[in-house]
Amino acid sequence: MTWGARQSGGHFAQVIEMESNKNCVGWRLANLAILGFLAVACIDTLTGLEHWPFGSYPMYSLLYSEQRSWLRLYGLTDRGEVLLRGERDFAPFDEARLVMALERLQSADGGKQKLDEALRNLMRLYDRRQARGLPLRALRLYAVRWVLRPGLESFQPPQERILVAQATRDDAEAGR
Amino acid sequence: MIVESWRRYWFTPATAEHLALVRVIGCGLLFLIYLPLDDRGWTQVSPVFWMPISAFRIFAGPPGNAALIGVLQVLWKISLFTSAIGLVSRCSMATAAALGFFLLGLPNCFGKIHHLDGFPVLLLIILALSRCSDALTVDGALRRNPEVRTEASWQYRWPVRLAQTLFLLVFFAAGYAKLRNGGLAWMTAVNMRSIWLGELYTHTPPTALGGLLAKSTWLSQFAAVATVIVELSALPALFVRRLRVLTLVGLFVMQVFIALMLGVYFTPHLVGYALFLPWERYYRSLWPLSRPPLAPSFPWWSLRTTRRPISNRFSQR
Numbered sequence: 001m002t003w004g005a006r007q008s009g010g011h012f013a014q015v016i017e018m019e020s021n022k023n024c025v026g027w028r029l030a031n032l033a034i035l036g037f038l039a040v041a042c043i044d045t046l047t048g049l050e051h052w053p054f055g056s057y058p059m060y061s062l063l064y065s066e067q068r069s070w071l072r073l074y075g076l077t078d079r080g081e082v083l084l085r086g087e088r089d090f091a092p093f094d095e096a097r098l099v100m101a102l103e104r105l106q107s108a109d110g111g112k113q114k115l116d117e118a119l120r121n122l123m124r125l126y127d128r129r130q131a132r133g134l135p136l137r138a139l140r141l142y143a144v145r146w147v148l149r150p151g152l153e154s155f156q157p158p159q160e161r162i163l164v165a166q167a168t169r170d171d172a173e174a175g176r
Numbered sequence: 177m178i179v180e181s182w183r184r185y186w187f188t189p190a191t192a193e194h195l196a197l198v199r200v201i202g203c204g205l206l207f208l209i210y211l212p213l214d215d216r217g218w219t220q221v222s223p224v225f226w227m228p229i230s231a232f233r234i235f236a237g238p239p240g241n242a243a244l245i246g247v248l249q250v251l252w253k254i255s256l257f258t259s260a261i262g263l264v265s266r267c268s269m270a271t272a273a274a275l276g277f278f279l280l281g282l283p284n285c286f287g288k289i290h291h292l293d294g295f296p297v298l299l300l301i302i303l304a305l306s307r308c309s310d311a312l313t314v315d316g317a318l319r320r321n322p323e324v325r326t327e328a329s330w331q332y333r334w335p336v337r338l339a340q341t342l343f344l345l346v347f348f349a350a351g352y353a354k355l356r357n358g359g360l361a362w363m364t365a366v367n368m369r370s371i372w373l374g375e376l377y378t379h380t381p382p383t384a385l386g387g388l389l390a391k392s393t394w395l396s397q398f399a400a401v402a403t404v405i406v407e408l409s410a411l412p413a414l415f416v417r418r419l420r421v422l423t424l425v426g427l428f429v430m431q432v433f434i435a436l437m438l439g440v441y442f443t444p445h446l447v448g449y450a451l452f453l454p455w456e457r458y459y460r461s462l463w464p465l466s467r468p469p470l471a472p473s474f475p476w477w478s479l480r481t482t483r484r485p486i487s488n489r490f491s492q493r
Binding site: 023026027030031033034037038041042044045046048050051052053054055056057058059060061062063064065066068070085087091092093095096097098099100101102104105114117118120121124125128146148149150151158 | 186187214215217218220221222224225227229230277280281283284286287288289290291293294295297298301302305330331334338341342345346347348349350352353354356357358359361362366367369370371373374377378379380387390391440
């Protein structure tokens with residue numbers, strides 16, 4: 001029988017039946033694996049839980065207002081304050097992960113101490129890449145806010161900026 | 177009826193090459209995509225950032241040994257390559273899955289889960305559980321008579337089907353999450369525009385397309401509705417072949433726009449799209465003399481790598 005002829009529907013059912021009978025344990029394990037993967041994927045989807053590498057994939061699923069609040073890190077240098085970005089200045093963090101981590105620390109128990117420790121560590125991470133940037137005298141974390149409207153450019157400064165935490169060079173060296 | 181549909185969906189016989197090509201393409205692509213990966217930096221991050229997920233909760237804190245992480249990631253990349261070419265196949269696949277879980281999961285323990293790397297890990301686990309090394313391997317070329325073939329079998333279908341299903345469920349979950357968390361209000365021009373404009377400040381998109389398109393209320397509205405519809409269509413696309421093509425094209429275009437407008441790159445998902453391409457057809461057009469092989473006669477979890485000589489097993493019964 002040719003491969004093309006084998007693909008007729010009735011033959012498939014017969015072939016599956018024969019194959020599965022030959023290899024009963026393998027057949028059951030394959031079914032178990034399929035059911036297991038599907039069960040975790042469905043549970044996470046329906047409940048919003050995360051069992052990585054499965055997940056509920058909630059990125060951008062919230063309602064966003066016409067204002068955007070965010071945390072931003074600024075470095076205090078001899079030339080004044082400069083905006084610092086996750087990927088460029090605090091590798092291995094990227095911007096989204098860093099800001100989310102800082103937000104979680106801010107809202108955790110003992111958030112002030114945790115944020116101070118986090119900023120000291122970030123200053124040390126920055127120093128490891130200092131050859132490309134200006135030396136920092138301090139690292140400042142601000143809560144910033146923009147009012148979003150079409151036509152704004154990405155470099156425009158936030159409309160509101162509130163200092164949340166700060167670590168100085170002395171703090172970072174003391175915590176080294 | 178349901179049992180029959182279940183069997184037909186997951187276990188319609190396929191050739192060993194069908195699954196092996198997924199291994200070659202999948203592991204090859206993942207090797208290229210993750211070649212620049214370097215997790216050693218996480219050893220410098222303070223334990224205050226340690227927020228473990230999943231199985232990482234068994235660790236008391238972040239890893240501190242950069243050299244060890246360096247060795248593990250070199251091993252992982254080698255295992256991805258040897259999995260692709262089929263060298264020490266079973267060991268390579270198991271190593272690729274285990275180290276992939278650890279190295280791709282580790283960054284997610286520092287504050288935020290990025291949903292880019294989950295699917296590649298699932299694919300590696302599925303391949304490690306499957307008989308993907310029954311064909312097109314260096315092992316086979318070194319050990320066995322090239323004329324010996326294996327027959328089409330159900331064992332070569334379900335791993336590919338499961339990987340395809342989980343890939344499409346990723347998008348269905350994303351669409352469902354939007355309706356669960358945002359409701360129908362998520363599909364409004366205001367919401368879509370806020371996402372596009374907000375990302376200009378919080379991310380570094382490669383283009384100003386987000387700001388440009390946000391000027392049009394009609395385009396923002398269309399994009400919001402289209403996003404949810406395309407994502408939700410991933411579930412029926414599992415069963416309707418024609419819809420599947422449309423959905424996959426729609427999802428791919430959507431992810432290209434996300435990259436251009438939001439600066440979020442779903443590069444690892446390329447391996448998911450690749451699962452749906454007819455690699456076997458390409459393979460046979462390149463090597464027209466190759467033909468469907470015969471199935472192995474030993475169970476799929478067996479460590480045996482030798483093959484029964486060519487025969488018609490069904491006629492023997």
